[in-house]
Amino acid sequence: LDLSRNVIPSVTAALGVMKHLLVLNLSRNKIVEIPPLLGSLSTLTKLDVSHNNLAESLDSAARLLGLEYLDLSYNQFSALPLGIGNCSKLKFLGWSHNLISVVPPELGQCQDILSVRMCANPRV
Numbered sequence: 001l002d003l004s005r006n007v008i009p010s011v012t013a014a015l016g017v018m019k020h021l022l023v024l025n026l027s028r029n030k031i032v033e034i035p036p037l038l039g040s041l042s043t044l045t046k047l048d049v050s051h052n053n054l055a056e057s058l059d060s061a062a063r064l065l066g067l068e069y070l071d072l073s074y075n076q077f078s079a080l081p082l083g084i085g086n087c088s089k090l091k092f093l094g095w096s097h098n099l100i101s102v103v104p105p106e107l108g109q110c111q112d113i114l115s116v117r118m119c120a121n122p123r124v
Contacts, residue, residue: 004028004048016040027051027071039063050074050094062086073097073117085109096120 001024008029015024016037023046026034031052038047039060046069047061055076061067062083070087071094072080078099084090085106093110094117101121107113 001025011035011038013037019043022046024048034058034060036060042066045069045089047071057081059083065089068092068112070094080104080107088112091115093117 001018001021004025004027006029008031011026011031011034013035018041020043021041022043024041024044025048027048028051031049031054033056034049034054041064043066044064045066047064047067048071050071050073052075057077057079058072059082061070061081065086066089067087068089069092070090073094073096075098077095079102080095080100084104088110090110090113092115093113096117097120099121
């Protein structure tokens, strides 16, 4: 589902009913919060929330055990999602241009990771 570049200010709970969704692209909008229901999208393999106005940790993403691609870039995050190590199939993780100051040790549990982009975090 590609909802990118639509100036969307929020995400509704209606996304939670899409139980077989594989790809969710919410990039380049004006979203300030992602509801916890995101964690119920258990088949999701790709999530792109880059270029929004997100600041609150996206901890529900850690429940997406099949996630292979996660892009959090160009937001205001101060930390990676708690439990990010649970996403053991993760191959790409982007968190450039945020406010993240610590690389969590649990990221080492993501044994399949091929690419991590973390530039332009002023506190790293």
